[in-house]
Every structure is written in C-alpha cells, then in structure tokens.
Amino acid sequence: MIINKDFILNLLFKRLQHFFPLIFFSLMVYFFVKFVQTGDFFYFVKFALTPYLLPLLIQRVVLGIYPMKEGGSYIGLEEHMFSPWLFSLRVQQIYLVFPQLERLLFYLPGMYSAWLRAWGSKIGKNVFWTPGTIINDRSLMDVGDFVIFGHNTYMSSHFLRVKNGRFFVYVKTIKIGSFSFIGAFTKMGPGTNIAPGTQVQAMSLFSINRDKPNTVSPDVKV
Known part of the structure; x- marks a missing residue:
C-alpha cells in the first residue's frame, strides 16, 4: 500500500495551518489563567515555553516527514501537492504577530544563534545580531563565524x-561567509551569497541569487 504524503498532510494541515497563531496564543492564555488560578509554577513554565517549543517541534516533525526543497513551486488551497514552505510560514507566523517573543532572545548572548540552529539553519560561532534583525525563514540561513549584522537588517529566503x-514561491538558502559585516537596513532575498570577509554597505539590496547588491547607498565621506 502506497501512502500519499501529500494527501495526508494536506488533509491534516491545509486549512488548520492558517489558525496556528490563534492556537498557540490560546494555549498560552490557557496556561497563564491556570497559573493564576492554581499558583502552580509548572503552568507558568508551560506558558513561557509554548510559543517557542511547540511551533519548533511541530515544524521539525512535519518537515522530517516531508522535507523542504529549494527551488520553485506553486502554493495555495487549490494545489494538490503539500507545500512545506507554506506550512513553515504558518508555523512561524506567531513571531510576526508577536515579534517581542523573538526580541527577548537577543538579551542572552548566543541565544538567537542557538534558536536559528534549532530551526535548522547553519550558524557559526560568535555571530552578532542586533535586536532589529528580521529573518523570515528561520530554517534557511547559512552564516559563517564572526559575522556582524547591523541595525534592521532584513533577510527573506523566499520570493512570492x-x-x-497561480501563486508561485521560490525558496533558497541565504549564505553569508565568515568575517563579513552586514550594514544597517540591508535587505537580502533568496539565494543571496555573500563571500567571506565582505563589507556590505548600509541600505544595500540583494534580490534573487545575488552575490553583489543591486543597489547600495552612496559612500559617505567623514
């Protein structure tokens, strides 16, 4: 008997995935109310960990069954093939609704790098992230050692x-070599590939599959 993974995963998640942020938030509210009512600290622990561990575990399990592949694909309710990228987007959507959840991770050195590794990204040692850093696809980053990200850098490993x-999405990992500096307000698209030791000027823009920016801010003499 051949098991059709697309059919099963679509049956389970195609419509349910749109409610993931509401489900996660409802669980948080439930655990917090139980903590207030009972004073049981275990409920507070579950309240605090639910928005971090539950989305991560769900993605790890589902993408372990149906791995995400780089390249282009069609997505939408009318499509018969399961979209691991769209599923991943919905799982991570709670961090767009409540960005403060991730901002808390920047206060502990190394925690944000560990967070991205847990999602499946390759992150080197001693990477410095400013709190304004935005990464849309947490499992699709490949960052070397001693990389510095300036204020409000934005990285999206997908293009829609x-x-x-029909809705078409292109997905590819963003790669940044060791000892690189990424200037403030820089934006990177899918397939961006920055060589080791590169100094990227502020407000640079990398579109799809670029190793050099499409546009860059003018040099400022000081």
Whole structure:
C-alpha cells in the first residue's frame, strides 16, 4: 500500500495551518489563567515555553516527514501537492504577530544563534545580531563565524509572485561567509551569497541569487 504524503498532510494541515497563531496564543492564555488560578509554577513554565517549543517541534516533525526543497513551486488551497514552505510560514507566523517573543532572545548572548540552529539553519560561532534583525525563514540561513549584522537588517529566503494565475514561491538558502559585516537596513532575498570577509554597505539590496547588491547607498565621506 502506497501512502500519499501529500494527501495526508494536506488533509491534516491545509486549512488548520492558517489558525496556528490563534492556537498557540490560546494555549498560552490557557496556561497563564491556570497559573493564576492554581499558583502552580509548572503552568507558568508551560506558558513561557509554548510559543517557542511547540511551533519548533511541530515544524521539525512535519518537515522530517516531508522535507523542504529549494527551488520553485506553486502554493495555495487549490494545489494538490503539500507545500512545506507554506506550512513553515504558518508555523512561524506567531513571531510576526508577536515579534517581542523573538526580541527577548537577543538579551542572552548566543541565544538567537542557538534558536536559528534549532530551526535548522547553519550558524557559526560568535555571530552578532542586533535586536532589529528580521529573518523570515528561520530554517534557511547559512552564516559563517564572526559575522556582524547591523541595525534592521532584513533577510527573506523566499520570493512570492503570481505566475500563470497561480501563486508561485521560490525558496533558497541565504549564505553569508565568515568575517563579513552586514550594514544597517540591508535587505537580502533568496539565494543571496555573500563571500567571506565582505563589507556590505548600509541600505544595500540583494534580490534573487545575488552575490553583489543591486543597489547600495552612496559612500559617505567623514
């Protein structure tokens, strides 16, 4: 008997995944109310860990069954193939709704790097992240050692558009070599590949599959 993973995962998650942020938030509220009512500290622990561990575990299990592949694919309710990228987006959406959840991780040295590794990214040692850093696809980063990210850097390992009347997404890991400096307000698209030791100027823009920015802010003489 051949098990159709696309059919089963679509049956389980195609519509349910849109409610993931609400489900996670409802669980947090439930555990907090129980903590207030009972004074049981274990409920507070579950309240604090639910928004971090539950989405992570769900993604790890599902993507372990149906791995995400780089490249292009069609997504949407009318598609028959399961989209691991769309599923991953919905799982991580709670951090877009409540960005403060991730901001807390920046206060502990090394915690944000460990967080991205837990999602599946490759992160080197001694990477410095400013609290304004935004990463949309937490499992699709490959960062070397001693990399510095300036204020409000933005990284998205996917590109979405309408193609032939259907939603089309292109997904590819962003790679940044060791000893690189990423200037403030820089934006990177899928497939960005920055060589080791590169000094990226502030407000640079990397579109799809670029190793050099499309646009860059003018040099400022001081």
